[in-house]
Amino acid sequence: MTTNTPTSPFAGRPVIALLAIAALMLAAANLRGGLVVVGPLVMEIRAALDISASAFSLLTTLPLICFGVMSICVPWFTRRWAPQWIAIVGLMVISLGVGLRLVDNYPLVIVGTLLLGSAIAVLNVLIPGLVKAFFPNSVGLMTGLYSVTLSLGAGLGVYLAIPLLEQFDNWRVPVAMWAIFPLFCLLFWLPMVRVKGVGRPANPVRISLWKDKIAWSITLYMGLQSFYFYSVATWLPKILIENGLDAHQAGTATALINLVSIPFNLIVPILAAKMTNQRVLVFGTFVVSFTGIVGLWWQPDAAPLLWASFIGMGCGSSLSLALSFFVLRANNTAQATALSAMAQSIGYLLAALGPVSLGLLRDINGHWQWALLLMLALQFGQVAAGWSAARAINVVPDQDRTSA
Structure with a gap:
C-alpha cells in the first residue's frame, strides 16, 4: 500500500473539512435516487407516456450502459478541468436529466435518461479519487460513509416514491425532488473550487492501467459484484413470487437487502484500510x-428473509471492498481516478448483462x-478476482513499466 501518505488540504481547517465531507456525501446521495425513483412509479409513468413495458425498461437499463461508456472518459476530463468543477457540472446535468424525465414526451425522457446516466457515471468515478485527495489519512472511514450514503440515497428514492405520490396525487412530485436536490448540493460544492492542491494537474499525464494485473483483478471484482447485485435486485421479487410468496413478502425481502447492507457499507472499508491485505474480507464476503x-x-420459500439478509451482507461488503480497492491500490488521486474509470467502465457493462442473462x-x-447456478458459479470467479486484488500491491501505470 502507499508508503508516503500526503497531508489533507484541510489540515487545521475543521470547518472547511466538514463542508467537504458534506459536499462528498450529498453528491453520493444523488447517484442513485433519480434512477431508482421510477421503479415504484412504473404504472403512473407508463400511463402518462403511453409506452409499453419494454419501452419503460429503457429508463432503467440505459443508465447502466451509460455507466460503462462514460466512466472511461473521466480521466480525460480530469486532465483538462479541476475535479471540483467536473463535480459541479455533473450535479447540474443530473438535475437537467431528471427534469427532462418529467415531461410527457418519450424521446425527451430518453434524452434525460442518457444525461442522467452519463452524469452519474462521471461522479461514480470521480468521487473515490476526491476522497483520496481530500482525506488521504481517513480513506477507510470516508469510503465507508460514501458507500452508506450511496445506499441511503437509493433507499430514499424507493421508499419516498409512493408516500409522495399518495400525498400529492402526482407521480412527478417524487421525481422532481431528485431534480431539485442536486442544485441544493451546489451550495456545498462551490466553496470546494478554492481548495488548493486538488485542481487540474499542472502537467497532466494520461495514466493507463490496462497492462496491470491488479487493475484487472479489481475490474473483474467490480464487474462480478455489480452483476450479482443488479441481477438479484431485478429478479428476486419474481423468484420469490413464483415460489409461493405474495407480493408483500417478496417486496419486504427485497427491501431487506438494502437495509442489511448499510452497516457493512460502513464497517468493511474501515477494516480494509487497517489491514495489510483484505483477503479475510474477500473470503467472508464470498461465504x-x-x-x-x-x-x-x-x-x-423456507427462509426468504434469511436468504435476503445474507445477500444484503454480501452486496454491501463487496461494493464497499470494490470502492476501497480504488483508493487503497492507487498511489495518488490520478491513479485512483484511472483505476475507478477502468473498473467501472467494464464493470457496469458486465453488470448490464446480468438481468438479461438470468431472464434468458x-x-x-x-x-x-439454472440462473441461480450461474450466479453460484460466478461467485467463484468473484472470490478469485478479489483474492488477487486484496494483495498489498499497488497498481503500476503502463508508462512506468520497464521493458524486459
Whole structure:
C-alpha cells in the first residue's frame, strides 16, 4: 500500500473539512435516487407516456450502459478541468436529466435518461479519487460513509416514491425532488473550487492501467459484484413470487437487502484500510453471498428473509471492498481516478448483462434453477478476482513499466 501518505488540504481547517465531507456525501446521495425513483412509479409513468413495458425498461437499463461508456472518459476530463468543477457540472446535468424525465414526451425522457446516466457515471468515478485527495489519512472511514450514503440515497428514492405520490396525487412530485436536490448540493460544492492542491494537474499525464494485473483483478471484482447485485435486485421479487410468496413478502425481502447492507457499507472499508491485505474480507464476503444464493436455489420459500439478509451482507461488503480497492491500490488521486474509470467502465457493462442473462435462462428452462447456478458459479470467479486484488500491491501505470 502507499508508503508516503500526503497531508489533507484541510489540515487545521475543521470547518472547511466538514463542508467537504458534506459536499462528498450529498453528491453520493444523488447517484442513485433519480434512477431508482421510477421503479415504484412504473404504472403512473407508463400511463402518462403511453409506452409499453419494454419501452419503460429503457429508463432503467440505459443508465447502466451509460455507466460503462462514460466512466472511461473521466480521466480525460480530469486532465483538462479541476475535479471540483467536473463535480459541479455533473450535479447540474443530473438535475437537467431528471427534469427532462418529467415531461410527457418519450424521446425527451430518453434524452434525460442518457444525461442522467452519463452524469452519474462521471461522479461514480470521480468521487473515490476526491476522497483520496481530500482525506488521504481517513480513506477507510470516508469510503465507508460514501458507500452508506450511496445506499441511503437509493433507499430514499424507493421508499419516498409512493408516500409522495399518495400525498400529492402526482407521480412527478417524487421525481422532481431528485431534480431539485442536486442544485441544493451546489451550495456545498462551490466553496470546494478554492481548495488548493486538488485542481487540474499542472502537467497532466494520461495514466493507463490496462497492462496491470491488479487493475484487472479489481475490474473483474467490480464487474462480478455489480452483476450479482443488479441481477438479484431485478429478479428476486419474481423468484420469490413464483415460489409461493405474495407480493408483500417478496417486496419486504427485497427491501431487506438494502437495509442489511448499510452497516457493512460502513464497517468493511474501515477494516480494509487497517489491514495489510483484505483477503479475510474477500473470503467472508464470498461465504455470505454464496450462502444467500444457495438458499434461494435450494428452498427459496423456507427462509426468504434469511436468504435476503445474507445477500444484503454480501452486496454491501463487496461494493464497499470494490470502492476501497480504488483508493487503497492507487498511489495518488490520478491513479485512483484511472483505476475507478477502468473498473467501472467494464464493470457496469458486465453488470448490464446480468438481468438479461438470468431472464434468458429463466425463459429457456421455465424455472430459476439454472440462473441461480450461474450466479453460484460466478461467485467463484468473484472470490478469485478479489483474492488477487486484496494483495498489498499497488497498481503500476503502463508508462512506468520497464521493458524486459
